[in-house]
Amino acid sequence: xxxxxxxxxxxxxxxxxxxxxxxxxxxxxxxxxxxxxxxxxxxxxxxxxxxxxxxxxxxxxxxxxxxxxxxxxxxxxxxxxxxxxxxxxxxxxxxxxxxxxxxxxxxxxxxxxxxxxxxxxxxxxxxxxxxxxxxxxxxxxxxxxxxxxxxxxxxxxxxxxxxxxxxxxxxxxxxxxxxxxxxxxxxxxxxxxxxxxxxxxxxxxxxxxxxxxxxxxxxxxxxxxxxxxxxxxxxxxxxxxxxxxxxxxxxxxx
Numbered sequence: 001x002x003x004x005x006x007x008x009x010x011x012x013x014x015x016x017x018x019x020x021x022x023x024x025x026x027x028x029x030x031x032x033x034x035x036x037x038x039x040x041x042x043x044x045x046x047x048x049x050x051x052x053x054x055x056x057x058x059x060x061x062x063x064x065x066x067x068x069x070x071x072x073x074x075x076x077x078x079x080x081x082x083x084x085x086x087x088x089x090x091x092x093x094x095x096x097x098x099x100x101x102x103x104x105x106x107x108x109x110x111x112x113x114x115x116x117x118x119x120x121x122x123x124x125x126x127x128x129x130x131x132x133x134x135x136x137x138x139x140x141x142x143x144x145x146x147x148x149x150x151x152x153x154x155x156x157x158x159x160x161x162x163x164x165x166x167x168x169x170x171x172x173x174x175x176x177x178x179x180x181x182x183x184x185x186x187x188x189x190x191x192x193x194x195x196x197x198x199x200x201x202x203x204x205x206x207x208x209x210x211x212x213x214x215x216x217x218x219x220x221x222x223x224x225x226x227x228x229x230x231x232x233x234x235x236x237x238x239x240x241x242x243x244x245x246x247x248x249x250x251x252x253x254x
Contacts, residue, residue: 001115004108005030011104013096015071016040019078019112022085024048028112035091047075047089060182063105070094074101076109081116088112099205180221183254187222190252195232198241206235225253 001019008017009030016031016039024044031040054061066073071093078086088109092101179185188207196203210231211220220228229249236242 001028001112002030004111004115008090008104008108011092011096011101013071013092013094014090014101015093016043016089016091017108018044018089019116020044020048020087020089022048027086027116043089043091047073047087051075051087072096072098074105076105078109078113078116081113086113086116099208102205102208180219184220184222187225187252187254188220191229191232191249194245194248194252195235198236198238198245206232210235222253226250 005017005019005028008014009032015033016029016035018026018030018040019028021027024047026037026041026044029037029040050066051064054064062077064075066075071091074090074092076088078088080086088105090101090105179188188211192203192207195206199206207228210228214220214224214227214231229246232249233242233246236245
């Protein structure tokens with residue numbers, strides 16, 4: 001598990017990577033600079049409360065993205081192992097590349113889950129520091145996390161609630177897509193399979209990037225499906241394949 005968390009930490013912009021159980025308790029943790037065990041435990045508690053809220057509405061959630069003042073939190077649902085639920089979390093600054101991070105998070109999640117299934121969940125929480133890059137500066141606005149106790153060494157980052165927004169996926173397999181509802185997300189998954197016939201395994205990333213272009217501010221809904229399909233079709237060089245994709249994707253609409 002430690003190797004998987006370290007691989008996430010080596011991604012540009014990532015300041016901390018951690019595994020949490022359903023109560024928010026740290027199972028594994030790697031972090032830069034001041035992202036030590038104590039701070040990650042604070043983050044874990046806040047994330048556990050957010051996950052509980054999401055779980056009440058959508059128990060099949062796959063991935064969640066939270067944006068705060070100068071960075072991003074990525075969550076990946078690891079599901080249940082031996083009756084306990086687990087979540088993989090990454091805290092990153094504004095330099096994070098979302099597309100690369102999505103792939104790295106998906107790979108790490110599979111490895112971490114295998115480690116938990118092999119008994120990793122019973123191990124003591126790991127701590128670690130790979131500090132070379134300082135995290136984003138602390139913010140003084142209202143807080144999601146409580147401030148660190150006075151007298152601690154060094155300033156600690158605080159996630160600001162101002163501008164905090166959560167997005168989620170409903171099983172489309174795309175970790176950064178904001179879909180308006182489960183039916184829309186299911187349609188996106190089918191479109192990804194159709195697009196993959198022409199562009200291969202990059203199809204999901206193409207869809208994520210296209211959604212950011214056609215629906216940058218709000219969750220993607222079926223009312224934008226034609227615009228999205230037309231945008232995706234431009235990624236296909238062969239005219240015949242492009243026409244076939246457009247026809248098939250629009251025919252998939254519920």
